[in-house]
Amino acid sequence: MKPYHIGFGREDLGSNPPKMVLLSGEPERSRHIANTYLDNTRLLSEYRGLTSYIGYLSNDKPILVATSGMGAPSISIVVNELIQVGVTQVIRVGTSGSIQPHVRAGSIVISQAALCRQGAANDIAPQDYPAAADPFLTVALVQAARELKIEYHLGITASVDTFYEGQERRESSANSHLQGWLCGITEEYRNLNILNYEMEAGALFKMAGVYGVAAACVCAVIAQRIEGEDIIFDSKENAVEKAIQVALKTAQSFS
Ligand code: URA
16 A cells, blocks of 8 residues: 555565655755665655655665655655654754754754644644654764764754744745734743744654654754844755754664
8 A cells, every 4th residue: 555645655665664764844855865875766756746765875774765845734644654654763854943043054953852833733642742852863863963073952943834924934924914922932932942943843743752653853054033034045055964964874873
């Protein structure tokens, strides 16, 4: 049986099927990881832009690289189906916007847990169910960042449903009006020692808790919300590459 959205099934994964997936929001990032860093890469599906590959790390470990799409509804479908085909370890390789002055664009954030303000996540578990990363996978990400001498920040991430309204973007949004409860929310989160905004980790962590798999998240910092709303394209490629390197090194060493 091939799960509908990811477009591949267990029967497509061979006799030594991968347990781990590197999951990114963008199909282009999945393609880059698979084609640049894996051996014997094989495209599994491109249905709906949810591009997935199977390949092998340099130690011959099989691994999947898949695309989650944007936000909790999309990642919930993809992760559900990945678990159905045998995945038990998920590393999200994402992008995010810093909300702390010391978390600079170009660095990476490793999420230990998420504030989960995501509607789809409430279909998976109650609102106050913890959205916690797997401790072993998360420590492995930290270890990899240290060994690679990559600047990283470990802490709490805010996972929200919207890039504009929910992350308090006004100037770059089609509608500069924000609902009252969102006005000042970024400062509120800053004071709660939250490091960054992104749109998938919270739902992923809740799913991992409920479905009994391990999930972790490393994000490239590509916006500095203290200074502005825009994506800082000058540092995006480099920061994303750092997140990829940390994820790959973790994947290589994690059993
Ligand atoms: N992804 C987000 O969700 N927010 C940002 O600011 C950058 C990337």
